[in-house]
Amino acid sequence: xxxxxxxxxxxxxxxxxxxxxxxxxxxxxxxxxxxxxxxxxxxxxxxxxxxxxxxxxxxxxxxxxxxxxxxxxxxxxxxxxxxxxxxxxxxxxxxxxxxxxxxxxxxxxxxxxxxxxxxxxxxxxxxxxxxxxxxxxxxxxxxxxxxxxxxxxxxxxxxxxxxxxxxxxxxxxxxxxxxxxxxxxxxxxxxxxxxxxxxxxxxxxxxxxxxxxxxxxxxxxxxxxxxxxxxxxxxxxxxxxxxxxxxxxxxxxxxxxxxxxxxxxxxxxxxxxxxxxxxxxxxxxxxxxxxxxxxxxxxxxxxxxxxxxxxxxxxxxxxxxxxxxxxxxxxxxxxxxxxxxxxxxxxxxxxxxxx
Numbered sequence: 001x002x003x004x005x006x007x008x009x010x011x012x013x014x015x016x017x018x019x020x021x022x023x024x025x026x027x028x029x030x031x032x033x034x035x036x037x038x039x040x041x042x043x044x045x046x047x048x049x050x051x052x053x054x055x056x057x058x059x060x061x062x063x064x065x066x067x068x069x070x071x072x073x074x075x076x077x078x079x080x081x082x083x084x085x086x087x088x089x090x091x092x093x094x095x096x097x098x099x100x101x102x103x104x105x106x107x108x109x110x111x112x113x114x115x116x117x118x119x120x121x122x123x124x125x126x127x128x129x130x131x132x133x134x135x136x137x138x139x140x141x142x143x144x145x146x147x148x149x150x151x152x153x154x155x156x157x158x159x160x161x162x163x164x165x166x167x168x169x170x171x172x173x174x175x176x177x178x179x180x181x182x183x184x185x186x187x188x189x190x191x192x193x194x195x196x197x198x199x200x201x202x203x204x205x206x207x208x209x210x211x212x213x214x215x216x217x218x219x220x221x222x223x224x225x226x227x228x229x230x231x232x233x234x235x236x237x238x239x240x241x242x243x244x245x246x247x248x249x250x251x252x253x254x255x256x257x258x259x260x261x262x263x264x265x266x267x268x269x270x271x272x273x274x275x276x277x278x279x280x281x282x283x284x285x286x287x288x289x290x291x292x293x294x295x296x297x298x299x300x301x302x303x304x305x306x307x308x309x310x311x312x313x314x315x316x317x318x319x320x321x322x323x324x325x326x327x328x329x330x331x332x333x334x335x336x337x338x339x340x341x342x343x344x345x346x347x348x349x350x351x352x353x354x355x
Contacts, residue, residue, distance in 0.1 A: 036193030040184035097131035
């Protein structure tokens with residue numbers, strides 16, 4: 001009898017080490033990400049209210065100024081002279097009124113005694129009325145002169161940061177025409193951005209339930225975002241672009257935000273409770289949709305179709321297909337395929353640790 005040749009046992013590759021991420025459940029925000037631009041909360045173009053020559057400047061370009069703090073001084077001497085003339089006219093008007101009242105009192109007595117005519121009495125009465133009117137006119141002129149003298153000292157209307165001065169000492173400035181300085185308030189800023197009209201109903205629903213939070217981040221800043229609040233939604237959709245203008249108010253005590261700068265704006269609409277998160281880089285795309293590889297209970301690779309939601313930093317929400325605790329494979333090497341045996345690779349020890 002012939003001897004049968006013994007068959008070699010089938011080769012089984014050893015389990016390959018893989019790195020994993022254990023899917024976790026967490027409350028995450030539902031948001032809209034947009035690009036916006038910062039705008040100063042208040043901006044004032046300082047102009048003189050009287051004409052004259054600038055004789056002093058009390059601030060530095062780019063420096064902080066306080067409300068009611070001095071900025072410029074216009075030569076007050078012409079206005080002091082006007083005030084003196086107005087006060088002299090007022091004194092003269094007061095003396096004229098006193099004389100008219102005295103004459104009118106005497107004419108009343110003489111009229112009772114039939115010593116003067118009714119016409120003379122009416123003339124003296126009218127003189128009192130005219131003198132009173134002229135005195136009021138003189139008082140108004142004095143008040144105007146005092147105001148003009150006060151306007152010679154130009155003060156900041158708000159707390160803010162001064163820009164570059166637009167007039168120097170010695171310049172002649174015109175009332176309500178010459179721009180002297182632009183001041184912007186920076187302790188808070190606006191973040192202006194737009195959303196599409198498709199997203200407007202969701203924003204309106206959430207605004208009806210309460211104020212919406214906003215996170216603002218600079219384009220090249222790795223620091224934490226700055227939290228703010230949505231404070232304005234425009235009353236019309238822009239027909240040309242199909243977008244709606246929105247505005248958030250953001251604290252800026254550290255001056256990280258500067259007017260006119262582009263920023264990333266995240267409008268938080270809601271919170272998704274218990275969302276399952278997986279690494280965004282672990283998700284792959286096939287003809288039937290996205291999928292991830294996980295380590296099964298038998299320590300083999302299993303392919304799981306998933307439905308993905310919004311990104312949350314380096315993670316992404318898995319709406320379906322993954323449960324909290326699943327071991328998602330993060331290093332997608334050629335030996336990682338459905339059914340392949342794998343072993344979970346322990347995480348690398350921290351730098352400087354002893355083995």
